[in-house]
Amino acid sequence: MLDKRYPIGVFSSPSIITEEILQNWIQTLEHFPTRLENLVKDLSEVQLDTPYREDGWTLRQVVHHCADSHHHSYIRFKWALTEENPVIKAYNEADWAELFDTKTAPIEISLLHLKAVHAKLVYLLKGLSDKDLQKSFVHPETNETVVLSKNIGIYAWHCNHHFAHIENLLICKGWK
Numbered sequence: 001m002l003d004k005r006y007p008i009g010v011f012s013s014p015s016i017i018t019e020e021i022l023q024n025w026i027q028t029l030e031h032f033p034t035r036l037e038n039l040v041k042d043l044s045e046v047q048l049d050t051p052y053r054e055d056g057w058t059l060r061q062v063v064h065h066c067a068d069s070h071h072h073s074y075i076r077f078k079w080a081l082t083e084e085n086p087v088i089k090a091y092n093e094a095d096w097a098e099l100f101d102t103k104t105a106p107i108e109i110s111l112l113h114l115k116a117v118h119a120k121l122v123y124l125l126k127g128l129s130d131k132d133l134q135k136s137f138v139h140p141e142t143n144e145t146v147v148l149s150k151n152i153g154i155y156a157w158h159c160n161h162h163f164a165h166i167e168n169l170l171i172c173k174g175w176k
Helices: 019-040 059-082 093-097 100-104 107-126 148-173
Strands: 136-139 144-147
Touching: 019 059, 019 107, 019 148, 059 093, 059 100, 059 107, 059 136, 059 148, 093 100, 144 148
Parallel strands: none
Antiparallel strands: 136 144
């Protein structure tokens, strides 16, 4: 039975991140905004306000969450590239998802934001050296040191994770 919380499973990083793996992850990041837009652009307000699972976020909240989360990710890359193993700023994504704008704003706002953030992020990632890819940041909630090469994979997974949330609901409801 499919776990609706983790429809593609949890992220698992390979022990060795090859150039091919990195390029595939970067391609995922590059194409995500368009893939997501094509998936959600024709949904009605009622469909957008439907949770993808019981006690889960609505499709609208998922789209806005992606924009918020990927904005944070871009900043985390910049911090790691310009500071020595910085402790990043965490945020409470569940509380952000309950804010007025996340629950009611048109998804077009976040779709545009994702296009811009991903364009900047992908441009940055394509220019990183092997040395840059080994830079890192510390996540304050887990105290984990996250190497940038792995963080690329985390966000490629994050794209596919939330895309699957939406797509699975559309298929289940017969909307796709």
